[in-house]
Amino acid sequence: MDPRKIKSRATFSPSCNSKKQKTDFSSQEALPKTGETGKSAVEYDFNKKRVRILSLGQDFEEKGVLYWMSRDQRVMDNWALLYGQHLALKHRLQFHVCFCLVPQFLDATIRHFGFMLKGLQEVEAECQALNIQFHLLKGEAPTVLPQFISQNAIGTVVTDFSPLRLPCSWVESVQKGLPEDVSFFQVDAHNIVPVWETSNQLERKIYITQDKLRGKLADFLSEFPPVVKHPFICSKPCSSINWDEVYMWLECDRSVPEVTWAKPGTSAGMRMLQDFIQNRLKMYAEKRNDPTVDATSNLSPWLHFGQVSPQRCILEVKQLSETYPQSVDKFINEAFIWRELAEHFCTYCPHYDSLEGAEEWARTTLEIHSQDRRPYIYSEGELESGKTHDHLWNVAQKQLVKDGKMHGFLRMYWGKKILEWTPNPEEALKIALHLNDKYELDGRDPNGYVGCMWAICGVHDKEFDERPIYGKIRSMVYESLKRKFNEAESVRYLAGLVITTSNATSGEE
């Protein structure tokens, strides 16, 4: 691969770094190009550690290759799609991409489905431009894939990886239901270090996983090859997708509206990344925990839906290591270490969303303190509509309902207070997960399960001095927040505008 070409394809530089040429991401044209520069996936020395063999069929022969896209909903910077094309090019085969859409998914509402469908429309358009067939299949993969595979003479299936229960069960059922002659591969396209390379078991001591992640970063943080225009074209055109009809077909909760601050799709996500690097990265180390300052990346929705690759974010942010060393380190710590720790936890802890998943000391202390008198008890409805005695909590909750986003620092406080204001820890966890997954645009994510488990049952945390209700779980008190940031300003800020940067940048094309 010619590294200069790859670099020019995917690099943008913020205006603050005058040595580097600035690329404008405000138009589709300026996006990192797929298919035009660099060598294709077939000439690329693909790191096989990213791939798991789920089943091996016969030789490739004349049959096509299918990437069953599930979690990583993007064309560029997607190791699973790249591996699919790598196989198809190597064996001179047709290449298809499909997405299996279900009408309901966990607590997802139209806020989430709308964001996802618009992102998939962009995937369809990009695939078309690259001579790759994109198919939207309605129904669960185990039901709809077998028929698709036989009708389209598919010999190899590649899929991406999610540690969550339902997607794992789909992969397992598909694996069981595939004809014997079809090969099935899984590629971790969401993590920089594939989860199975980090560890093959749950490590309760987080420093073990953190050290492993740090140690393996250099092996996996490589540039992506481009997706090329596919030369082996299918004779049968794929059916066109009526996205309006698909939208109406969904059976999800439509009472939670889509948000306007976050535009769906890879192009908008890449613009948000550029905006972060240009305007907010410089403040990240110092101000990321202050809700009155817009200093974080706001990238979580695009990362959650796989519309932007975390690896791409790290590659781009890392280019400013010399200019903002502390901020770059902190960002890598959040977007790589803490994010991949959450992936690790959900992969290896079957009880990632219940008290059973907490460590023994945490379960014991919560049990001992579950009878403690709570000064305030609120119902789920009161919490959902932000009707507590605590202004800051209410305004954060209302922002969540309205904008699908709560500042990271307030999420911690929010979760802790749910533990304090509900009858017992089981109820607290249930409510926190439900509100998180219903309203956060980035909800139903390993980060969300681990975030709520951290707040309520001490996952990835240590034991603290014993206090009422919390026991040895870390507590957060309103008074201490005031020492960290101006609480009145925070309430005003959150109640008024919310996410100014995003309004200004990710929105209008």
Ligand SMILES: Cc1cc2nc3c(=O)[nH]c(=O)nc-3n(C[C@H](O)[C@H](O)[C@H](O)COP(=O)(O)OP(=O)(O)OC[C@H]3O[C@@H](n4cnc5c(N)ncnc54)[C@H](O)[C@@H]3O)c2cc1C
């Ligand atoms: C109670 C609670 C619930 C949460 N729910 C979710 C959720 O549903 N979805 C979600 O993506 N994150 C969740 N988080 C983690 C974190 O708060 C968000 O990822 C972050 O606020 C997203 O904003 P950002 O993209 O601007 O973050 P930035 O600070 O810019 O961080 C960049 C990226 O790093 C990752 N990251 C940041 N903080 C964490 C963290 N603490 N743990 C793991 N990864 C992190 C995210 O992918 C984030 O997008 C939760 C945390 C708590 C305490």
